Amino acid sequence: MVRMEQEKMLQEKAAAIRMAIVKMIGPNQVGHFGGSLSVTDILAVLYFHKMTYDATDPSLPGRDRLILSKAHAAPAQYATLALAGFFPLQELQSLKKLGSRLQGHPDFRRLPGIEANTGSLGQGLSMGVGMALAKRLKKEAGRVYVILGDGELQEGQVWEAAMAAANYKLDRLTAIVDHNKLQATDAIAKRMQLGDLRSKWSSFGWEVIEADGHDVHELCAALDKAESNSGCPSVMIAHTTKGKGISFMENVPKYHNGMMSQDQYEQALRELQA
Amino acid sequence: MESSRVWYGRELLAQAKKDDRIVALDADLSKSTMSMYVEEELPDRYFEVGIAEQNLLGISAGLALSGMKPFANTFAVFLTGRAYDQIRQVIAYPRLNVKIVGSSAGLSDYGDGATHQTIEDVSLMRTLPNMSVFVPADHIQTRAITRFLAEHEGPAYLRISRAETEAFFADDYQFRPGRVDRLLSGGDVTIVSCGNLLGNALQAAQELSNHGIVTGVLNVTTIKPFNRQDFLEALGDCKRVITYEEHNIIGGLGSTVAEVLAAEGGYRLHTLGVKDVFGQSALNYQELLEYYHLTVSDLVKAASELVQG
Numbered sequence: 001m002v003r004m005e006q007e008k009m010l011q012e013k014a015a016a017i018r019m020a021i022v023k024m025i026g027p028n029q030v031g032h033f034g035g036s037l038s039v040t041d042i043l044a045v046l047y048f049h050k051m052t053y054d055a056t057d058p059s060l061p062g063r064d065r066l067i068l069s070k071a072h073a074a075p076a077q078y079a080t081l082a083l084a085g086f087f088p089l090q091e092l093q094s095l096k097k098l099g100s101r102l103q104g105h106p107d108f109r110r111l112p113g114i115e116a117n118t119g120s121l122g123q124g125l126s127m128g129v130g131m132a133l134a135k136r137l138k139k140e141a142g143r144v145y146v147i148l149g150d151g152e153l154q155e156g157q158v159w160e161a162a163m164a165a166a167n168y169k170l171d172r173l174t175a176i177v178d179h180n181k182l183q184a185t186d187a188i189a190k191r192m193q194l195g196d197l198r199s200k201w202s203s204f205g206w207e208v209i210e211a212d213g214h215d216v217h218e219l220c221a222a223l224d225k226a227e228s229n230s231g232c233p234s235v236m237i238a239h240t241t242k243g244k245g246i247s248f249m250e251n252v253p254k255y256h257n258g259m260m261s262q263d264q265y266e267q268a269l270r271e272l273q274a
Numbered sequence: 275m276e277s278s279r280v281w282y283g284r285e286l287l288a289q290a291k292k293d294d295r296i297v298a299l300d301a302d303l304s305k306s307t308m309s310m311y312v313e314e315e316l317p318d319r320y321f322e323v324g325i326a327e328q329n330l331l332g333i334s335a336g337l338a339l340s341g342m343k344p345f346a347n348t349f350a351v352f353l354t355g356r357a358y359d360q361i362r363q364v365i366a367y368p369r370l371n372v373k374i375v376g377s378s379a380g381l382s383d384y385g386d387g388a389t390h391q392t393i394e395d396v397s398l399m400r401t402l403p404n405m406s407v408f409v410p411a412d413h414i415q416t417r418a419i420t421r422f423l424a425e426h427e428g429p430a431y432l433r434i435s436r437a438e439t440e441a442f443f444a445d446d447y448q449f450r451p452g453r454v455d456r457l458l459s460g461g462d463v464t465i466v467s468c469g470n471l472l473g474n475a476l477q478a479a480q481e482l483s484n485h486g487i488v489t490g491v492l493n494v495t496t497i498k499p500f501n502r503q504d505f506l507e508a509l510g511d512c513k514r515v516i517t518y519e520e521h522n523i524i525g526g527l528g529s530t531v532a533e534v535l536a537a538e539g540g541y542r543l544h545t546l547g548v549k550d551v552f553g554q555s556a557l558n559y560q561e562l563l564e565y566y567h568l569t570v571s572d573l574v575k576a577a578s579e580l581v582q583g
Contacts (some may be wrong), residue, residue: 057451108339108369118340120363126329127364130336133321137297137342157360160329248488 002105006049010216013083014044018245018271020079023215024092027265031095032259034255035149037078038180038213038240043080044220046145050227060114062141065115065131069124070149070178071105072257077114078102086113121154124148126176129161132233143172143227145203151183154192159204166205167232174226175206178213182257203236213238246271275438278470281413282420283308286345290316290425296424297337297395298321300347302329307377327352331360331372332411338370339381341426341493348437349383350376350433354399365429366402372401373423375432378468380520381553381562382436391553397525399431400498406430406451409527411441411472415495426451434513435470435520437559442472442493451576452501452510458492463514463577468494468527471568475518478573487581494527514580516544518573523547544580546573560566 013102017040020230025031047053051064074097082089087101094100101110105119108224116127128146135142145205152158165173183191194200201208207229211222219238242256243249260268290296290312298304298312299321313320323330329347334344346353353376354361368546383390400407408423408430410416416434423430442457457472458479460566472493481487487555492508496525509515515535517528528545535541548566556562563569 034562107368116335117364117368120359121331123335123360123364124330126360127330127336127339129329130333131340132336132486133333134337134340137318140407157326157328157332160324160326161332164323164329164333168321228566 004223007216010048012161013048014041015272016077017079019042020082020089020092021075022246022265022268022272024075024079024095025264026148026188027260028053030257030259031075032072032257033249034182034242034258035178035180035248036069036073037176037240037244037246039073039147040074040084040244041072041216041219042147042176042178042213042238043076044129045216045223047080047084049220050223052142052143055113058086064142064145066145066147067116067118067124067128068106068147069118069121070147070152071118073178074104074106077106081111082249084113087111088090093199116119117243119154121149122157125165128173128175129165129168129170131169132165132173135172143174145174145176147176147178148177150177150181152227153177153194153197161207162204164202167233170233171230172270173233177235177237178240179237180240180252182242182251183257184253186253203231208237209233209234210237210239213240234251275440276413278410278413278416278434279436280307281310281417283311285417286310287311288316289412290319291419293343293424294319295341295343295382295524296345297321297342298347299330299334301325301352302533303348303377306349307375309347313349317496324440326506328360331357331374331565334372335364335368335370336512338372343371343373343433345375347377347505348562349390350357350379350395351390352557354392354431358398367406367515369428371427371429373430373432375434377434378436379433380435381561382470384556384559384562386551387555391552393520393522393548394525395431395433396497396521396527397529400530406431407433408451408495409433409495409497410495411454411467411468411469412442414441414443414445414447416447418447419495422449422451423546432468437463437470439470440473441543447462452496452499452504454501454504455493455495456490457493457509459492459510461510461512462581463486463516464509464512464529465493465577466492466515466517466531467493467575468497468517472519474570474573478570478577481570482577490576494567497527497530500530500534505534506538513540514542516576516580517572519547520568521547522550524550528531542580543574545566546576
C-alpha cells in the first residue's frame with residue numbers, strides 16, 4: 001500500500017515536471033522539448049525517491065550528486081529542482097532570459113542544485129568519475145548519478161570514462177542512459193548506430209540493468225539494484241519516448257529543439273492535464 | 275644544468291604531502307612529466323587515466339567540483355590542443371580549481387617532431403576567460419610557481435619545457451604572479467624573454483653591450499593576467515622592444531606585448547618566435563633553434579636592426 005502511494009506520488013511529480021517544462025518554454029519559443037520530456041520520470045524517481053540531498057544546503061557533504069550530461073534537457077532538471085525546493089517555481093519563467101540563473105545549459109556557479117557545468121556532450125561521465133573518486137578519497141557518503149543521452153554515446157570520451165570507472169571499481173557511480181532512440185536530426189539508427197548497448201557497457205566492465213524509463217516502479221527497482229552492486233559501476237539503460245506525454249511531439253525528431261504554436265501549446269497543456 | 279620537469283615533480287610531491295587535497299593525474303606520461311614522484315610515494319593520490327586526455331581533464335573537473343586540487347599532467351600539445359574543449363567547457367568556464375601542467379612544451383621534444391611540439395599552447399590558453407598562464411624560465415621559477423599553484427584558486431596553465439637550463443634566479447626566489455623580472459636594464463633596446471630561452475637573451479644582451487648597444491632583458495613569467503603596469507615600469511624609457519619566445523609569433527608573448535604597446539603608442543616592436551610554421555624532428559634541440567632562427571645570433575641581429583632602423 002505504501003509502495004503504491006509512493007509510486008502514485010512519483011507519477012504525479014513526473015507529470016508536474018512535464019507541465020512545468022511546457023510552461024517554461026511556452027508557445028512561440030524554441031526549446032529542447034523532446035529530450036527534456038523523455039527524462040522526466042527518471043528525474044522524478046531520482047529527486048523524489050532515491051537521492052539524498054538538502055535543498056536548503058545544496059553543498060551538504062555526503063549528498064548524492066547528479067550530473068545531467070545530456071544537458072540540453074536542462075528544462076527538465078530546472079523544473080525538478082524548483083519542485084524539490086532549490087529555488088522558487090516562479091523563477092522557471094526566466095529560462096534563457098538575459099542574466100537569468102536558468103541558462104540554456106546548466107551552470108552550477110549560477111543555480112543551486114546544479115552539480116556540474118555540462119553542455120558540450122560526452123563530458124559528464126568523466127566528471128562523475130572524478131566525483132566518485134573524490135568521495136572515496138574523502139571517505140564521504142553518497143552516490144554519483146550521471147544521465148547520458150543515447151545519441152551522446154557517440155562521443156568517444158564517454159567510453160574513456162566508462163573504461164576508467166570500471167578500472168577504478170567505482171561502485172557508487174550509476175550511469176543512466178535516456179534511451180529515446182532519436183538524436184537531433186533523426187533516428188539514431190539512421191544517423192550513427194550504437195550497436196548492442198548492453199554488451200558494449202558490459203564489456204567495459206559495467207553491470208547493466210534495463211528498465212522502462214517511464215515506469216516509476218521499474219525505475220525504482222533498477223536503481224535499487226544498481227545501489228546493491230559492489231565492485232563495479234552500474235548503468236541503467238532506460239527505454240524512453242522522446243517528447244513523452246504530448247501526442248504531436250512523441251517520437252518526432254523536430255521537437256528535439258523545436259517550437260509550439262499557441263494552439264499547440266494549449267493542446268499540450270490539455271493533454272498533460274488529462 | 276637542471277631539469278624543470280624534475281623540479282616540478284619533486285615540488286608537486288612536497289606540496290601533496292602538505293595538503294591532502296592535492297592529487298596528480300596523468301595520461302601514461304608520468305615518467306616524462308615527473309608526476310611519477312607522486313605516483314611512487316602517494317599512490318592513493320595519483321590517478322592514471324590511461325591514454326585518454328579528454329577524460330583526464332573531465333576527471334580533474336569532477337575532483338575539483340568535490341573540493342580536491344587536481345594537477346592534470348601530460349605533454350603540453352595533447353593537453354591544450356587535444357582536450358581544448360574539455361578545458362574550455364568544464365574547467366575554464368566554471369572556473370574550477372584545476373592546474374593544467376603541460377610538459378615538453380615548445381620545440382623541446384626535439385626528436386619527436388611536429389606532432390609532439392607545441393607552439394600554440396600559450397595562445398590557446400590565454401584566450402580562455404578565467405585561465406591564468408605561467409611560463410617559468412628555469413627550475414627555480416618552476417618550483418616557485420608549483421608552490422604558488424598549490425595555494426592558487428582557479429584554473430591555471432603551467433608550461434614546462436623538456437630542455438635543461440642553468441639557474442637564472444636565486445634559490446630563495448619567491449614567485450609573485452604578474453611580476454616582470456628585470457635582469458638587465460638598458461636604454462637602447464630591451465629583450466623581453468619568456469620561458470627557457472632566457473639564457474640566450476642574457477647572452478645576446480652581453481654581446482650587444484660589447485658592441486655599444488645598451489640592452490635590457492626582462493623576463494615575463496605570467497602571460498596572463500599580464501601585468502601591464504609592471505611591464506611598462508620594467509621597460510622604463512626604452513622604446514625598442516624585442517619579444518623572444520619558443521612559441522608561434524601569433525598569439526603568445528609577442529602578441530601580448532604588442533597589445534599593450536599598441537595601446538601605449540610610441541614603441542617599435544620586433545617579435546621573435548616561431549614564424550607560423552610547425553616544427554619537425556632534429557637530433558638535438560640546438561639544431562631546431564638554429565633552423566627556426568631563435569639563437570643568440572638571431573637575437574643579436576634582430577636587436578641591431580631595430581636599433582639602426
